[in-house]
Amino acid sequence: MSRTIVLQTKSLSKKFSDFYSVSDLSISVKEREIYGFLGPNGAGKSTTMKMILGLLRPSTGKVQLFNQELSGNKQEILKDIGSLIEEPSYYANLTGLENLQIMQRLLGLPEKNVRESLRIVRLTEHQNKLVKNYSLGMKQRLGIALAIVKFPKLLILDEPTNGLDPAGIQEIRELIKSFPKEYGMTVLISSHLLSEVEQMATTVGIINHGTLLFQGALAELEEASRIEVQTNQDARAIRLLEQHGFSLFDNQSNKIQLIDDHKEKVANAVELLVENKVRIYQVTPVRKSLEQVFLEMTSGNQGGL
Template sequence: MTAIVSANGLRFGYTPQTPTVKNIDLNIGPGQIYGFLGPNGAGKTTTIRLLLGLLPPDDGMVELFGQPFAQDRRHLFSRIGAMIEAPSLYEHLTAFENLEINRRIRKLSRSRISEVLQTVDLSAVTGVKVREFSLGMKQRLGLAVALLPAPELLILDEPTNGLDPHGIIQIRELFQRLNRDCGTTILVSSHILTEVEKLATHIGIINEGQFVFQGTMQALQDLRFENSTIDLETNDNQAAAALLDGRYHVVCNTGGRLTLRLANKEQAAQVCRMMCEAGLDVYRLAAHADDLEKIFLQLVKR
């Protein structure tokens, strides 16, 4: 299946001595919600600018919808909606007027303006000048601009910046609806792992200009159990330890409790089953796995 976004060997540096992006390989398939994560300064925004042709790469190639980016840029842009960092808005104009300018440039139906304003919950302030908007309202208006062409691909850099918790939930539900009902492929950049975890199907984590993880959300969640443990307490811990010997790594056997190292979450169920089949009473079996935030910090070595 043709990738919606593809990058091979992408390199870029604002100065030759200090590359910002180093050999980025990226493939985003149709219908994916790709969470692009990394600490501030990791190269997320620069990479997105390269994908959109806003910066010329020093090396490497970008394809959108299976076509080289330089081949038919105008046609490709008609299929994309994007918001990079802070939205570009005319502060002295109203929300409607900002959208009208973009609608005319893209030669879209005028009805799209009211549709996208309703989508981002700004219908009540359509005639208010943007300079009177809060940061969160400006973010939502920038998102409305990106949604005007009903894009097949939506590329967003920190789209929830400035939104309150209720606004973040609304935007998340909007993305999920666009993805589910319209098949929109979404690339969303963020440094907030917990929010992307609730949204993304696939994850890329970048640090110092290069990927330290790429894969499905499930693959990232599976990393939680690579160094996980369980605490086990039975009516006869000595017998339990003998039963586990040679099968599982018992890292601690003190205080009437056993601590075992696990390779995956299925092993917790296997241990419980072994104890029951041996006739031992299980008083306590508690799994301790790294949360995704800790995994993220380990990957970016923070």
């Protein structure tokens, strides 16, 4: 089933003075999916989300939402988007209910949206408490309530579980999971933890140093396994394989790791080595957990911090 694309960025880049915070980023989010936007601190997640929301102007590239260009149609497009970027913003000296009512009146929404969003984030019983007396988890839930009060088509949540305990994370995860089914929403959610999105995201985009490293279903990522070959002349074997166009995984050790995209390719590689009198001791599949794949992809992240 092919679904409508709700959000697309095309070669989106943002340059801050002398470096690119986001570089040539093209992501695509389909209707009613939960898209997990993953990357370590400083990877460029918030910068990307701000460009999608028109809060930051891209240096190059463009954003398309609901099949329209963001630039030029901002007001109309943003009506259908709810967002929570970085910290929730609210009036601490007002109650949760009052905060939502302000938003509701500002946006000209029906009263019932306020009650409904408080119910969804389970804040009804705390609605008359001042927000400054809310726990961190309650504040975070209020942030989500403020983002969904207009029941948007697209919900953009930037690390909504920041600072929550495992039970709080679980609760918010369950909540977000229900949005596409219950309210027809499409969700773009960022996180630096794979474990946080892997149970809810249908698609993930992995970003590091402003560059998209992977986009697809998590299952595809797991399948991207490798074959390790042990020989009596590894350096020469690597040269031979590279000369013949085999893709090798550069793991900075001197081990030979073929990218296992095709069984025949593995057989051909072995044949090539044997023909060239390289002795083969072992050919072993290397299966990685999702967590390992993610960590390897995003390791060595110093630059962005």
